[in-house]
Amino acid sequence: MFFEDIADRANGDRVPLSTRERAIGGAGVLALVALSALALATDVTWKLPAISWVAFGAMALGARAAAADHPLEPVWGYGLASGAMVTSTALFLIPQALAQHGRFGSLGIAVGFLAGYAGHSLGHRFTHLDLPVDHTAAELTVHALAAGAIIGAIYGAMPSLTSLLGIALVSHKAPAGYAAARRLAGRDRSVAVLALPAAAVGLIALPVAAVGVTPSSAVRGLLFGVGAGVFLHVAVDLLPECTAGSETCPAGAAADEHRLRDRLRTHAAVSSVVGGTAVVLGWLLIG
Numbered sequence: 001m002f003f004e005d006i007a008d009r010a011n012g013d014r015v016p017l018s019t020r021e022r023a024i025g026g027a028g029v030l031a032l033v034a035l036s037a038l039a040l041a042t043d044v045t046w047k048l049p050a051i052s053w054v055a056f057g058a059m060a061l062g063a064r065a066a067a068a069d070h071p072l073e074p075v076w077g078y079g080l081a082s083g084a085m086v087t088s089t090a091l092f093l094i095p096q097a098l099a100q101h102g103r104f105g106s107l108g109i110a111v112g113f114l115a116g117y118a119g120h121s122l123g124h125r126f127t128h129l130d131l132p133v134d135h136t137a138a139e140l141t142v143h144a145l146a147a148g149a150i151i152g153a154i155y156g157a158m159p160s161l162t163s164l165l166g167i168a169l170v171s172h173k174a175p176a177g178y179a180a181a182r183r184l185a186g187r188d189r190s191v192a193v194l195a196l197p198a199a200a201v202g203l204i205a206l207p208v209a210a211v212g213v214t215p216s217s218a219v220r221g222l223l224f225g226v227g228a229g230v231f232l233h234v235a236v237d238l239l240p241e242c243t244a245g246s247e248t249c250p251a252g253a254a255a256d257e258h259r260l261r262d263r264l265r266t267h268a269a270v271s272s273v274v275g276g277t278a279v280v281l282g283w284l285l286i287g
């Protein structure tokens with residue numbers, strides 16, 4: 001099983017939160033299986049199920065990797081992942097949005113980024129509630145749904161599956177899966193819920209392709225832009241911040257720990273650059 005519980009948390013007499021998170025993730029996977037089978041049994045191109053499952057597998061493998069306990073692991077893990085996510089957004093997601101429609105693609109990026117920030121900020125008022133979906137998982141789901149809607153709408157015009165398409169999916173889905181799983185684990189939340197954003201591309205792309213919806217270029221650009229903007233917000237939010245109470249780069253609050261913080265900040269900066277460089281190298285070699 002790709003998505004394992006790292007911790008369970010009781011919730012009074014109600015269904016445990018981890019159980020509800022597993023149920024949400026499991027429902028997403030089952031829906032993707034059913035839609036993929038239906039697509040292959042009809043006239044929908046095989047490329048969409050393939051894209052859907054590559055996206056799912058990349059995020060699942062990324063989530064699976066978030067298990068080490070080394071003191072520097074959170075810093076390097078978040079740094080590599082977020083650096084790769086930011087770079088992948090710039091190389092793959094933003095150009096896709098602008099290629100659909102320059103003006104509305106640009107607008108969508110701004111809307112998506114600010115919506116991600118607003119949702120994250122306002123979502124803190126709900127942290128005392130046992131909501132079954134973490135805000136990071138929710139943001140990744142929104143990104144995947146927006147991107148999946150356009151992938152499903154333009155699948156007929158897409159080229160055959162290529163190595164560049166593969167690296168575009170893996171370079172942003174896998175790091176996102178890792179970073180989101182690490183954050184959930186730090187909050188004693190079940191990473192099983194990440195099966196929903198992992199499956200979300202296919203959950204919307206396959207029905208849209210089956211119905212044959214053909215939105216205008218402005219709508220395509222807006223939706224792709226929103227997806228890119230939301231993902232960019234997630235990537236920036238996960239960049240290691242080496243301060244007291246930080247999830248991405250934990251540092252003590254004592255004043256005499258400033259040297260440790262400086263050392264952690266160095267690791268944070270180097271790791272984020274390395275993560276971005278890895279994506280660039282793959283883009284240059286395969287593209």
